[in-house]
Amino acid sequence: MRVDVITLFPDFINQSADVGVVGRARKRGLLQVQTWNPRDFAHDNYRTVDERTCGGGPGMVMLIDPLREALGAIREASDAPAHVIYLSPQGPRLTQKKVESLAARPRITLLCGRYEGVDERFVAHEVDEELSIGDYVLSGGELAAAVLIDAVGRLQDGALNDAQSAQQDSFSDGLLDCPHYTRPVEHALGAVPPVLLSGDHAAIRRWRLKQSLGRTWLRRPDLLARRALDKESRALLEEFRREYLAAQRLEAKTGPQD
Numbered sequence: 001m002r003v004d005v006i007t008l009f010p011d012f013i014n015q016s017a018d019v020g021v022v023g024r025a026r027k028r029g030l031l032q033v034q035t036w037n038p039r040d041f042a043h044d045n046y047r048t049v050d051e052r053t054c055g056g057g058p059g060m061v062m063l064i065d066p067l068r069e070a071l072g073a074i075r076e077a078s079d080a081p082a083h084v085i086y087l088s089p090q091g092p093r094l095t096q097k098k099v100e101s102l103a104a105r106p107r108i109t110l111l112c113g114r115y116e117g118v119d120e121r122f123v124a125h126e127v128d129e130e131l132s133i134g135d136y137v138l139s140g141g142e143l144a145a146a147v148l149i150d151a152v153g154r155l156q157d158g159a160l161n162d163a164q165s166a167q168q169d170s171f172s173d174g175l176l177d178c179p180h181y182t183r184p185v186e187h188a189l190g191a192v193p194p195v196l197l198s199g200d201h202a203a204i205r206r207w208r209l210k211q212s213l214g215r216t217w218l219r220r221p222d223l224l225a226r227r228a229l230d231k232e233s234r235a236l237l238e239e240f241r242r243e244y245l246a247a248q249r250l251e252a253k254t255g256p257q258d
């Protein structure tokens with residue numbers, strides 16, 4: 001997959017896509033990230049990329065023409081459709097489902113705004129979709145673009161090792177992850193749940209699924225509401241609820257148990 005990024009801060013994008021799983025995907029040639037600086041497509045002596053906002057008031061807006069020329073160069077660099085995404089708080093929220101569909105494209109182009117944003121005419125004519133990574137304002141789109149690159153990069157075939165791929169399956173289910181433990185088995189902060197030491201793989205799988213269901217129920221009931229549970233999951237969640245509510249009643253009577 002190829003990701004082109006229009007940004008005034010190319011170093012930020014290149015450095016953030018150079019570490020960990022995604023950095024490895026890049027080194028293996030599974031993911032290509034190329035940055036394009038609008039400043040390199042400005043023609044005046046000052047290499048101007050922004051201007052005062054029409055209508056007055058504070059702040060600057062990114063000029064159309066350097067962005068159009070950058071996009072033209074991007075289109076020339078490959079035959080695949082550029083599919084331009086503007087990272088902005090005005091877009092619909094990015095979800096794992098959306099990440100999966102973008103990760104399957106041969107190519108996407110990310111537009112990173114700075115200042116007060118991009119001239120709306122460029123957004124209307126050249127942007128295919130706007131996406132937000134959450135309801136907060138950043139100082140520019142680069143961090144959001146880095147998030148998107150990370151999320152699609154790790155899904156490229158061969159980017160994750162087997163263990164990581166198997167784990168990925170459980171999240172794309174729409175459930176939260178189960179708790180994880182490592183040695184020592186006994187620690188001042190507590191013991192590892194015995195089932196994880198039992199060697200009974202079927203029991204371990206059920207315990208993990210039950211924890212995932214239970215945590216999702218406790219922390220993100222909105223995720224659970226949108227999802228149909230099979231018979232096994234319904235039973236495991238019911239078990240979790242019963243145990244959780246019993247522990248709460250006990251705690252109310254006798255104080256914290258640990």
Ligand code: 9WO
Binds near residue numbers: 112
């Ligand atoms: C500034 C602002 C101030 C008051 C009320 C609303 C406001 N919105 C913005 C704004 O969108 N500024 C942007 C800065 C202009 C485009 C790039 N910037 C940006 C992108 N900030 N935050 C994002 C972003 C992108 C994706 N997901 C979350 C946030």
